[in-house]
Amino acid sequence: xxxxxxxxxxxxxxxxxxxxxxxxxxxxxxxxxxxxxxxxxxxxxxxxxxxxxxxxxxxxxxxxxxxxxxxxxxxxxxxxxxxxxxxxxxxxxxxxxxxxxxxxxxxxxxxxxxxxxxxxxxxxxxxxxxxxxxxxxxxxxxxxxxxxxxxxxxxxxxxxxxxxxxxxxxxxxxxxxxxxxxxxxxxxxxxxxxxxxxxxxxxxxxxxxxxxxxxxxxxxxxxxxxxxxxxxxxxxxxxxxxxxxxxxxxxxxxxxxxxxxxxxxxxxxxxxxxxxxxxxxxxxxxxxxxxxxxxxxxxxxxxxxxxxxxxxxxxxxxxxxxxxxxxxxxxxxxxxxxxxxxxxxxxxxxxxxxxxxxxxxxxxxxxxxxxxxxxxxxxxxxxxxxxxxxxxxxxxxxxxxxxxxxxxxxxx
Numbered sequence: 001x002x003x004x005x006x007x008x009x010x011x012x013x014x015x016x017x018x019x020x021x022x023x024x025x026x027x028x029x030x031x032x033x034x035x036x037x038x039x040x041x042x043x044x045x046x047x048x049x050x051x052x053x054x055x056x057x058x059x060x061x062x063x064x065x066x067x068x069x070x071x072x073x074x075x076x077x078x079x080x081x082x083x084x085x086x087x088x089x090x091x092x093x094x095x096x097x098x099x100x101x102x103x104x105x106x107x108x109x110x111x112x113x114x115x116x117x118x119x120x121x122x123x124x125x126x127x128x129x130x131x132x133x134x135x136x137x138x139x140x141x142x143x144x145x146x147x148x149x150x151x152x153x154x155x156x157x158x159x160x161x162x163x164x165x166x167x168x169x170x171x172x173x174x175x176x177x178x179x180x181x182x183x184x185x186x187x188x189x190x191x192x193x194x195x196x197x198x199x200x201x202x203x204x205x206x207x208x209x210x211x212x213x214x215x216x217x218x219x220x221x222x223x224x225x226x227x228x229x230x231x232x233x234x235x236x237x238x239x240x241x242x243x244x245x246x247x248x249x250x251x252x253x254x255x256x257x258x259x260x261x262x263x264x265x266x267x268x269x270x271x272x273x274x275x276x277x278x279x280x281x282x283x284x285x286x287x288x289x290x291x292x293x294x295x296x297x298x299x300x301x302x303x304x305x306x307x308x309x310x311x312x313x314x315x316x317x318x319x320x321x322x323x324x325x326x327x328x329x330x331x332x333x334x335x336x337x338x339x340x341x342x343x344x345x346x347x348x349x350x351x352x353x354x355x356x357x358x359x360x361x362x363x364x365x366x367x368x369x370x371x372x373x374x375x376x377x378x379x380x381x382x383x384x385x386x387x388x389x390x391x392x393x394x395x396x397x398x399x400x401x402x403x404x405x406x407x408x409x410x411x412x
Contacts, residue, residue: 002118002151003110004200005240006088006193010142010409011171013083018174020044020081021182021404024145026213030060042081044406047073048136048144061132066139073140073409082409089188090196091171091408092161093244096181097401102250103161105196106184106408108240109149109206111222114215119149119206120386123394125216133217134224141412143218143242145405148210150379153247156199160192172407180401200245207386209251209379210399215241225412242410244403248379254353254398255289258328259363259371261347264338268301271336271370278331279307287357290375296328297357297373299364307332319384324375325396337370343394350395 012020019040025048028036033049046052050069051060058065076082091106113119137143164185172184187193208215218241225238232239263271275281279296284304290297294309309327316322321330333339339348349368351359353376360371377397385392 001201002113002203002206003240004105004107004206004243004245005110005197006090006187007108007237007240007242007410008085008088009091009106010077010082010084010411011407013081014171016042016081017172017184017407018176018182021174021176021407022048023178023402024211024405025049027402030056044144044404047076047140048405061135066135069136070140073142073144085186087188088193089186090193092164092185092187093403093407094165094181094183095401095403096183097179100252102246102252102401103165104244104246104250105157105161105187106146106242106244107196107200108237108410109147109243109245111219111239111241112234113206114219114241115223117389118204119208119215121208121212121215122382122386122390122392122396123208123212124391125213129213130217130220133214134220137218137221137412138224143410143412145211145214145242146403146408147208147215147218147241147243148399148403149243149245150207150209150248150251150382151200151203151205151245152383153249154199154203157196158247160187160195164192176404182404182407184407205383205387206245207383209246209382209397210403218242221412236412237410238412240410240412242408248383251379252400253376253379253382254400255374255376256325256395256398257351257353257355257360257371257373258333258342258395259349259351259360259368260333260337260339261367262369264336266336271300272305274336275307275332278310278313280310282306282308287361289357289373293324293375294327295375296324299357299360299371299373300369302365319381319388320390320392323377323381323385323392323396325377325393328372328374329393352398352400354398354400 019042022044034052037046037052047069050065094103170183175181222238294314296307298305339345364371
C-alpha cells in the first residue's frame with residue numbers, strides 16, 4: 001500500500017510566489033531559460049537552470065553550475081524570499097487552464113514504493129537525462145520539481161480537499177504570465193492529515209503521469225544517501241520524494257503529435273495508396289482533430305486528411321499495441337515511412353497538443369513534409385499499460401497544465 005506522507009515545505013513568501021514559480025526546467029533550451037531569468041530575476045529557473053548565471057563558455061553541466069544553484073537557493077532562503085513551514089503538512093494545489101480546474105495533493109512519496117512498483121511507470125528513462133537532476137538534487141540536498149502522480153479517485157481524500165478549499169483561505173492565488181491559475185491551500189489540522197495519510201495507505205497503485213526522469217533521479221539520490229548513511233532507519237527525508245498527486249477524474253491528457261521530414265522516397269500519390277492498406281483515407285475540407293480512438297488527422301501539402309484504422313487494427317487486444325500512437329507507428333510510420341525507432345530517428349519530431357494544429361501545418365510547410373494529429377491517450381489506457389508492467393511508445397502523453405517548480409521544496 002502507498003506511503004504518501006506530509007512534509008515540512010520550504011516555499012515562497014506569499015508576496016513573491018507568482019514571481020518565483022517557474023515552468024519545469026526541461027521546457028526551455030539554454031537561450032530561452034536565460035531570457036526568462038532576464039525577464040523575471042526572481043524566477044526559480046535561475047536555480048533549476050543555474051547555467052543562466054554564466055556565459056555560454058561554461059558548460060550547462062559543469063560542477064560550478066550546480067554549486068551556483070545551491071548558493072542561490074540558500075541565499076533566497078536567507079533573504080526571506082523562501083520561508084520554511086514549522087509543521088509537517090499536506091498542501092492542495094489547484095491549477096486552472098481555460099476555465100478547467102484540476103486539483104491535487106502536494107506530499108512526499110516513498111522511494112521504496114517506487115522500487116517495489118507500488119508507484120508504477122509507463123515510460124523508460126535514459127541515464128544521461130537522469131544525471132543532470134541527480135547532481136542538482138544531490139548538490140542542493142533538496143527536491144525542487146514535484147513528480148506528477150495519479151491515482152484512482154477516492155472519496156475520503158476528495159471530501160477533505162473540498163472542506164479545506166471551502167473553509168480556509170488560500171496561501172497563494174495567482175495567474176501566471178501564461179494565463180494558468182495557481183491556487184494553494186495548506187492542510188495542517190491533524191485529523192485531516194491523518195485521514196489523507198490513511199486513505200492513501202489503502203491505495204495499492206499510484207502512477208507516474210509525468211516526470212519519469214525526475215522521479216528516477218530523486219530515487220537514485222535517495223538510494224545513494226542510504227549507502228552513505230549505513231544506520232539509516234527509513235524515516236530520513238531522503239527516503240521520500242516531492243510529488244503532486246491527482247485523482248484520475250481530474251486529469252486531461254492532450255494529444256502528442258508527430259511530424260516527419262520526408263515521404264521515404266515515395267510520391268504523394270504512392271504514399272496515400274500505401275496508407276490505404278491499413279487505414280481508410282478521407283479528404284477534409286478544413287483542419288480537424290480526430291474525434292475518437294482509431295482516427296488520425298494528417299496534413300500533407302496544404303491538405304488535411306482523416307485516417308481511420310481498419311477493423312482488424314481496432315480489434316487488437318493489447319494495452320500497448322492497441323494505443324493509437326502504436327497503430328500509427330506500427331502500421332504507417334515504420335512500414336510506409338521507414339521510421340523504425342522514433343526515439344532515435346532524426347526524420348521524426350514530436351509536437352505537444354498544446355501547440356495546436358497550426359503548428360503541425362507550419363512544420364509540414366517548412367522544415368518537415370507530413371504531420372499527424374493524434375487522438376489523446378486516455379488516463380485509463382495509461383493505467384492499463386502500467387498495470388500490465390508494460391511501457392508506452394515514446395511521446396504518448398502530453399499533460400497540461402504543467403506543474404510549477406519552486407512553489408514547494410523538500411529538503412532531504
